[in-house]
Amino acid sequence: MLDFLPFGRKKTPPSSDPLGSLKAATSWLHELPMGDTFAAHEKIVTLLNEFSEKAEPPSKARLQVLMHLDEGAQELQHTLTQQYLRNPRMSRQIESRLWNAVFSFHWQIARGYHMFVMSYVGNPNSSDIRHDIPLITARAIRHFAQQAKCRYFRYETIGAKLWKHVHNLYRLSEYEEFERKPLLIYPKCPGHTTCAEEYLQLLSLDVLNTNSLFPKQIEMVDLWLDSWAAALKLERDYDPQRHVFCVNLGEDKGPRRVRKPPAADSMFRCWGSDALMERVKQTKDALQHGETPAKLGLGEDCRLPTCLEFIDRITQQWSPSGEERVRRKQERIAKVKLIDVVKDFLEICVQVKQDNEALSPKQEEEEQKVKISYEEMLDVRLYGFVTQRTQAKLNQAKQPQPTQQAQQVAHHERWLMENESSSGFGATVDAVHDDWVRLGKLVGLKPERSHNWVVGVIRRLSLLESGQRNVGIEVLAKAPVTVMLKATKPRHSGYTVDGIDAVDIVLPVSALYLPPNAEDKSGVSLIMDSVEYAPGRHFELSARSRSYSIALGRVIEKGDDWLRASFEILQKK
The missing domain is CATH 2.40.10.220 (predicted glycosyltransferase like domains)
Incomplete structure (x- = not known):
């Protein structure tokens, strides 16, 4: 009789399994430790692994859970990726942790989506996820592409299995005729995409994979291709007048530049780059006419003028003209x-300085000859004979002496x-x-x-x-010279002790002088510690008992803790 009272029945506790339903997955995501990005991300990757290992048949409800976890982790994934890219000098241990965290997420998500796609292919007529196949195919291609990009970060090769998965996903989109269907791939992702665009974005990025780009540059190009890839189109029939690249969907390899007409094969897909080149040219023209990179969607890492030079560099790789492509200047x-290799800048300066100071055997012999002859002549004038002390010096000079470089x-x-x-x-x-x-x-x-x-x-x-x-x-x-630079105008800190500004104490710093290079048409330049550089800064340059007053010019190239800059000689002292 009292069964209707609250204490008269036993409540069924809600499911604590975040994989049990969409509601449970939503609650679980809200409980993640958002103050610790890495820990929260690690929990999601662990849960995704459990999702794939769970022996349950694919269903609409399970797909909703997977897609929700994917969407909920996007911000965390972006944060960790940016941490990885903005710390190029991190220790090997931290680099490995961040890289594996980012890569593992893309691997687990792609693995999950691929499982649902394969389930649909095995039984398309009775599948309850037929409506979602275009979207999850596009997401799967994107996550496989992100795995490839992570490997580009480490200059690794792309595995045959990944290429096979991506080729088969694109073939499915062609077979089902949704490869060009516009899709909103994520709720918070601006603009629409297609399976063909996602596939072409990976292929275009792989063309640039010459093992010579920094991870931040790879990420920047990937961002640009979000919009630029729409200008590309894959076609079955090869046209030598338009097509530049091709890919074989039946192989486990990436794209290649067409050098001779491919054999008649239904698996070949080709594309040209004229439309892409026009899109890149429009972007470059807008930058040169004062448009900001942010307004053009190029991201905050696109900084002028180096960004313009980088755009020229990637354009050469995509260019349909063979003459404009980057080629090796000299044959190997x-x-x-x-x-022998020295990695520290100061150690490089020390070794080069020892080379500069070392006399050639002929120079050393002539110097010793002149020196001893003078002392012998002085002995004869003073004493009428050569003393034993002078003879001892002569004998010692004939013996090989250890050089400073050997010491x-x-x-x-x-x-x-x-x-x-x-x-x-x-x-x-x-x-x-x-x-x-x-x-x-x-x-x-x-x-x-x-x-x-x-x-x-x-x-x-x-x-x-x-x-x-x-x-x-x-x-x-090939013949650098170590020089010493002393700032003529010290930087003032604004803080003094007993009337003395500590920054006023200027110590000379080492730099490397590089003579003019005819190959790259560069004039004289200096390699120096990047913290010492300021455009137009004056230094007193000393080398080989000579002194010059110089002013620094433009930055020719910049490394992690060094830069190469031009300079102008103001006065010879």
């Missing part, structure tokens, strides 16, 4: 030898050089031991049997399956 010659041992590493050209070297290094190796890193190099150190920059990186890295190094100067 296979040559195996050991090469000071550089803290260097030794690499195996595999090839060289007139402008650089190719080498193989251990990826774990040499984790400091990054694009844009300045290094000092001394190949075996070479008499002096040269200065180079790491331009290309690629990770091998063996765990080693291929490194491409461009030599900036």
Whole structure:
């Protein structure tokens, strides 16, 4: 009789399983520790793994849970990606944690969507998710593409399995005839996309994967392709007048530039880049006429004028004209030898300085000859004979003396050089031991049997399956000179102790002088610590007992903690 009273019946507790329903997943997302981005993101990845491992048949309700988790994690994923990109000099341990967190999310989400797509392909007629297939196919392609982008960040190769998955997803969109259907891929994502655009965005980014772009540059191009990819169109029939690239949907490989007409094959898809080039040209013209990068949708990392130079660089890779493409300036010659490498800027300056100070054997012999001859002549004039002391000096001078370079041992590493050209070297290094190796890193190099150190920059990186890295190094100067720079106008801090500003105490700093280079048409320049640079700043430059008053010019190139700048000689002292 009293069953209708609250205490007369036992309440059924709500499901505590966040994968049990859309409502439970929503409540679970609201309870995440949003103050700790990494911890919250880690919980989502763990839950996604449980979702895929759960032995339950795909259903509409389960798909809703997966899509909701995907949408709810977008902001966290974006935050972690930005943390990764904005800390290029982080330790290997932190880099690995951030990279794995970002990559694992894309892998788990793509895995989940791919499971539903395969379930639909196996039984399309009785599937209750037929209406959602275009959207989850586009999302799956995007998450596979994001996995590829993460591998580009580390200069790794894209696996055959990923290419097969992406090709098959695009083939499905063609077969079901929704490859060009406009989709709002995420509720908070502005603009519409299509499966074809998502696929072409990955293909276009892979064309730029020359192992010479910084992760931040890769991310920037990926952002631009969100809108630029709409100008591209995949076609089945090859047209030599329009098509530049092609991809084989039946292979486990990425796109390639068409150099000869592909064989008649229903699996080939080709596309041209004329429309893309026109879109890029319009963007570049707008920038040159004063439009802001933000208004053009280029992102906050697009800073002029370097952004214009970068746009020219990627345009060359996409260009349909073979003459305008970036080609290797000099032919590489296979040559195996050991090469000493110095990574610290000050250590590079020390080694170059020792080369500058070392006299050639002929110069040293002439100097000693003149010096001893003068002392012998002085003895004869004073005493009428050469003294034993002078003879001892003569004997000592004939004995080989250890040079300063031999006395000071550089803290260097030794690499195996595999090839060289007139402008650089190719080498193989251990990826774990040499984790400091990054694009844009300045290094000092001394190949075996070479008499002096040269200065180079790491331009290309690629990770091998063996765990080693291929490194491409461009030599900036074969005969650099270490110079000392002393600021003529010190920076004032505004704080004094007993009337003395501590910043007024100006200490000289080391820099590297680079002579003019005919190949890149650059004049004289200096490589220096980036914190010392300011446009137009005056220094007193000292080298080889000479002194000049100089003013710094434009920045030619910038690395992680160094930059190369032009300068003007104001006065010779």
